[in-house]
Amino acid sequence: MKTPGEKFREAVFETPGYLLKHDFPSYPENERRMIMKLCPVLLLVCAVSQGAILNAQASYELRDGYRVDNLFDYDASAPLEMQVGGLTLSTRREPIVSEGGEIRLHSEHGVVVLASFRPGVFGSFLALDPDGASVWFGESSQQNIYRVPLDASGPILSDRIALNFDMAFAPHNAPPGIAGRGFISGLGTSPENSLWLLDDDPEGENDEIISHISPFSGPIAFDEVGNLYLVTSGLTDRKTGGTSEKLVRFSPAQLAGALGNGALELSDGELLCTGMGGYYNIAWLDGKLYGTSLGFQTGMGSIDVIAPAMGFTRRPLARLSLHGTPGGSMLYLAARGGREGFEPGRGHYGGVLLASYGNYVDVSGISRFTPELYFLRGDVNDDASVDLSDAVSVIAYLFLDGENPRLAEASDINADGAIDLADAVYLLNFLYRGGPRPPAPFPKTGAARR
Structure with missing residues (x-):
């Protein structure tokens, strides 16, 4: 045998x-x-597995204007059920990770264990519920899907889909019937990967929405108006032997029409691009689709930007290197938008991407990607200059119910990590008494210090 x-x-x-x-x-x-x-x-x-090196190091080749912080490192040699099995971000951008057989919320106050599974299970995904009060966890050991409240009251078995892989929620402004509903990619009861409707019934049969997508499970994501995007996985060009994965879009009306009326076929969707080899997760952020690549085509893992305005062409945001050599794979991906665009200069106000990486031998971790922050220190009122009016703005904000500064970093004039009277005094001392100049970035707009 x-x-x-x-x-x-x-x-x-x-x-x-x-x-x-x-x-x-x-x-x-x-x-x-x-x-x-x-x-x-x-x-x-x-x-x-051949010639693996211990004490691995991970680094990235990043597009200009972005920064990366490595948040967590893991034991890549641990059993699969103990490794990272999904991640997402809370509404406050706190990482929530399936790790070590537990689902953990990493807040500024410490780590909160939301659920614990013993024995461990092979995690498929974590997805934040639209209400922001719970996450959904899928696993492929017992084929279960749990709702896990963020109040740490414990997991609730909510559904069961065989070999579930990814989950996405339709936005609330989508058509009735699918608005706010959860959709899951996985094999389920079909011979090939399909899309299923979450029904909150572990014993009932799920409604199959799209059938025969591809032989292997693939990632899915909704845009802000309710279009569903999916990447096929495991398709092969019979002539060239190369990958022929596709990015396909289904409209909200198509999905709503399939509820209880028989599944759609892959050919019913709109083909956007081909050659999507080895994409593990996808996520929308600021009008663009981002995807984590396993690196099967390029030899290195990456986070790619897939821009609708450019015909869904792909370009890397970050390329992964392990041990100083391009390689490894980017895996799970989560995104959370900010008040500004995910563009260079916007800093954490532009949103965040959270992604896991590794090689399942000696490297495993999670990184956070944000735009660089560009600002002029001391420009409190955002008029592109530093003068007396900025000191007045600080005092008005602190004591006279004045407007909140647009950028806290620009208002921290003495760069001590706080906005207080000392900042106004520091600026007045510089302007009128020959005191020390504000720390960089000054006197020109520049990147925040790391």
Whole structure:
């Protein structure tokens, strides 16, 4: 009898190209599905297991105007059910991560354990509920989907979809029937990947919305008006042997029309682009689609920007290197918008991307991506100059119910991390008594100090 590893190698690695062969008729249904589910993970393990280096380091090649902070590092050699199994961001941009067999909220006050699973389970996704008061967690060990309140009251079994992979909620302004509803990609009861409607019934049969998407589970995301975007996974060009994954869009009306009326087919959607090889997660932020790439085509993981205004062409935001060499994979992805656009100069006001990376051998972690912040220190009233009126603005804000400063960083004139009377005094001392100048960025607009 062949081991699961031998079966996987025969099914995938002994076939030219990326996942050319996905017909496993000789294997039991549950084994075929598990092979499909584990393909991205096992490909990574086999690809890097030769000559793995300990004490790995991760770094990025970033587009100008952005910064990255490494938040968490993990034991990449831990069992799969103990590794990162999904992530999302709270409405306050706090990371929520499935890690170490637990779902943890990382707040400024410390770590809160929202749920604990013993034995551990192989996590598929974490998705924030539209009300912001709970997260949804899918796992493929028991095929369960849980709602997990952020008040730490414990997980609630809410649905069951076999080999679930990703989840997205339609926005509240979508048509009736789908507004605020959850949709899940996974195999379920179909022979290939499908899209299913969350029904909050672990025992009932879920409504299949889109069928026969691709042989392997793929990522999904909604834009702000309710269009659904999905990336097929595991499709192969029979002539070239290369990947032929596609980005496909379905309108809100199409999804609403499929409720209880029979599933749509992939061909019913609008084909936006091809060659989407190895995308693990996608997320909308500030009018653009971002995707984490496993790196099967380029040899290195990346976060790519997929711009609708440019015909859904792709360009990297960040390229991953491990041990100083391009490689590894970008995996889970979450996004949270800000009051300004996700563009250079906007800083944390422009929103945030949270992404996991690794190689399932000796590297695993989570990074946060934000735009660089550009400002002129001392320009409290945002008029592109630093003068007496800025000191007056600080005093008015502190004591006279004046307007809130647009940028707290610009108002922290002495750069001590607080806005107080000392900032106004510092500026007046500089302007009229020859005191020290404000710290950089000054006297010109520039990037915030790290």
